[in-house]
Every structure is written in C-alpha cells, then in structure tokens.
Amino acid sequence: MHDRTDWGFSNSGLIASQGQALLVDTQFTLKATRELLAAVEEIRPLDDVGAVVSTHQNRDHTWGNQLLPQAEIITSAASAASGCHEMGPDQLTLLARSDGADEASAYVAEHFAHFDFTGITVMAPTRTFEGREEIKVGGTLVELLDLGAGHSAGDVAVHVPDEGVVFAGDALFSGAHMVVWSGSLSGCIRACQMLLDTGAEVFVPGHGPLLDRAGVIAIQDQLTGVAETAGAYAQRGVPLADAARLVKASHAGAWAHPERLFTQAAAAYAEAGVPGVPSGTWAMVEGMAALYV
DSSP states (O other): OOOOOSTTOOOOEEEEETTEEEEEOOOSSHHHHHHHHHHHHTTSOGGGEEEEEOSSOOGGGTTTGGGOTTSEEEEEHHHHHHGGGSOOHHHHHHHHTSOOOSHHHHHHHHHHTTOOOTTOOOOOOSEEEOSEEEEEETTEEEEEEEEESSSSSSEEEEEEGGGTEEEEEEEEESSBOOOOOSSOHHHHHHHHHHHHHTTOSEEEEEESSOBOHHHHHHHHHHHHHHHHHHHHHHHTTOOHHHHHHHHHHHHOTTOBOGGGHHHHHHHHHHHTTOTTOOOSHHHHHHHHHHHOO
C-alpha cells in the first residue's frame, strides 16, 4: 500500500491460500517491484505466485511483470487490446528528462523524472477474459470483474467474496482526483456501482489509502457531479478549456491533483457529442498541464 497520492505510486495486493498465490498488479519500476516481491516472500515463496492480475495496462501497474516469469498474466480482453497505445519506458525516460520546453513536457518532467525505468521489458498479458470469471487460489474463490472502459480502455477488479474485499485498480483513486483516459466518464460512474454491487466492505484503490463503502460512494458522487456540471457547460457551448477551469473551481475540494479534472470534463464533453474534443494520452497531459497550478 502507498498512502501517497503522487503519480506513479500504486497499490498492489496478494491473495494466498494453501500454497498458491495471486498478485494483483506489480509496480512502476523494477526497484519498486523488487521491494514488493521481498514483502511477498515474507508470506509466501515467490514460486507460489502462479498468476498476476493486471487491473489495466497503465505502466505503473504492469512494468514489474517481468520479475514473475513463472506467473500467468491475466487481464480483460479490452485491457489487453489497449496496451499497444502505451508509451514505452525508453520514450517516457526521454520525455521525463527533457528540458521541459512546453507546459506538458514540464509537467511530465516534474512528476516522472525521478523514476528509473532501466531494464524494463514490457510484458503482454498471457490470458484474457470478458465479463466475469471465477478462479481458485488454493481454497479461496476469487472473482475477476471486467468493468469495461472507465479510467482506462479496459479496467478489471478483483473480488474476494469470503473476505469482503475488492482490489479495484484505478477504477478508484483515494484522496486524489481520477484520471479518465478512456473518454467515458459514465463508465467511471458505472464502475463505482459495479464495485458497490459486490457487497464488499473494503476497497483497495489503485492509488491512496483504503476505502470503505462510504468512500466509494463519495467518489461516485464526485464523478456524477462533474458529469452534470461539465455536461451543462457543453450544452451551453462553453469551450472545453473554460469549462475545465470552472469545473476545477467548483469541484477541486481537498483532493490531490485537481488538474486531472480536465480529463473528466473532456470525457463529459465527448459523451455530450461536442465535436473536436481532444483525445489520447498526450492531449490529456496537455490539458492537465494547462490546468496545473
């Protein structure tokens, strides 16, 4: 667990039973993943980890996968298909260590230049599923839930019914505003409801401290409020950049990274059918950088 809400510090999870183990997500760098695996080894031998579930293909959740060569890498079909659009470690290193000649490059450098991506080989998933799939880890039943497009083009949650726990990946951000890469704010709201519908009491977000049901509802309400506010601006013909500033002013609150509200406003504009809404990772970074203070 990382209580911090900085970019790149994500949460992972271990499910272990009767000599078998499943890891939910690895880390952004090999160093961070080795630290994670050292903690795992205090509980189970690494050879027991027969599967890694990638909650989505963003690099801060997958770039340590190569350190578990014996493990099957499982994700949803939609998540696997989105992996080819991700920037590689060499590209990100060059960008993060550039001179920051424009706002977006400076934003990336500020938040990512301190990470070391040396030695990373991006690993593709080895198994995919759609909808819902049950697997057994020793004597423990685990549900894999295909949440669809929301934070990313394909999000996955891991539910452990007997423990009342859900590993939500970036379908939930705790203490920080969510990034919406997929262009579907309604998908993010729907994912929150799917997580609540599991009946779980404890939710492990992709970033930040643990959440209870009230915490998930607060995120769902925040996303719904942004969707309504931004949607109204879209109907009135307010330019997206202006709407994003207004959304930030009214919805930033105390959560970290209010500049990410640009991505939520852009998703609401796209779903309202506004033409010319920027899409793609770099366009979202440019929008966040312009809103960053």
